[in-house]
Amino acid sequence: MNPRWWLIPLTLAVALMLAMVPLPDAAAPFWPDWVTLVALYWAMALPQRFGLTLAWIAGILLDVSQGALLGQNALGAVIVVAFALRYHQRLRVAPIAQQALIVTVLLLLKQALVLWTSGLAGRAPQTPWLFFAAPLTALVFWPLLYVVLRDLRRRYQVA
């Protein structure tokens, strides 16, 4: 067992805190989904360490922290992480811009799933189009997050 495995839960906890940072109403819809972004990074970088179970737990904690229906974010996170796990070898070698594009598409898919389940539960938001703003800002944040997490992973030799 690698002794540095704790970096993964630690980054997820930090992502969860970032998701809880209070923002003005105008900026809140543009705040990227940090938990899913970090989950996607670990699924891509260390598929043998980060599996669906952790992705699901992270999703459930995100649900609890946001007061969403239990399972909404978990469902979305599991599906996009499954995709990242399946294609991790191709994702890893892709140029960073291309990665950002794929991540954005995955996050759009996740938001669509969350929107769909909200609709089924009768909690559809008033402004559904704003739901798709957050994945688009992830396009900008992904390269930053990628570099930070990669350096952390190399520094602490998580493998």
Add this chain to the structure above:
Amino acid sequence: MQPLFQQGTGPLLRTLFFVLLSATLMVADQRFNQLEQVRGFLSGAIAPLRYAVDLPARFLGWSSDQVRSREELIERVNALERENLRLRARQLKFETIRSENERLRTLLDSTSERDERVLVAELLSVALDPYRQQVVVNQGERNGVYAGQPLIDAYGVMGQIINTGPFTATALLISDPNHALPVQINRNGLRTIAEGTGEPDRLELRYIPNNADVRVGDRVVSSGLGGRFPPNYPVATVVEVERRPGEPFARVIAAPQAHLDRSREVLLVWPDGAERGDIAANGDAPAADADGTASPTRGKP
């Protein structure tokens, strides 16, 4: 740790398992409300993160208190003393009216009103689902908070607790589209329902006939009919009345009295008779809170 799946299990099967698990959870949560305890437990697990996110805001407040000038503080204390004097004078009058009311009630052989117990709580500044109107307060089950409990601020009704963790509780504000509150117009006792619209400064009063006596500026108070909110707390002021000849009901918009988007200190109310045993069990000493901000107050009997 024993892995949940053998190496042989295909990734597709595993994904399917978690998808089904999530779907089951969602149905259980939405249809049967079976997961309150699970949610409470997990909410307790992430409570440290919530408090950590709230720290910078708390620190900013603390440091602005530290650098405030002496004159400013003196001025504030003076203002508060004047305010206190004014409120005390009003309280004196109130006490007389109250004893008179009690006397009249005994004459009429009706039950007298008792005081509600309240607990001061603070909002944690953490973001929730931006599409729902919710807040998190720093009191939880440890202090006797329960789901369905009314939440008010110094100006009016704010909302109700929808789920509780050991140290925190989540409240749904009256402005959430899923929230409805039985109210009455203070002037004439006309009963209606105040529904949230998703905007913090607008409530819609439903099922008011076109010919009903409602005017802009009317005060709306809780009617206590739902059994959840104590009666006669201010809720909103009517700001817009549109009588629509083609429709059975008028469109009436009211602005909430409570400062839904500004208050940081809020009050949790134990309505008269609710959870009596619970109050006895918790006693009058839930002040042993971790951060010492809790201070239960009981009105003079």
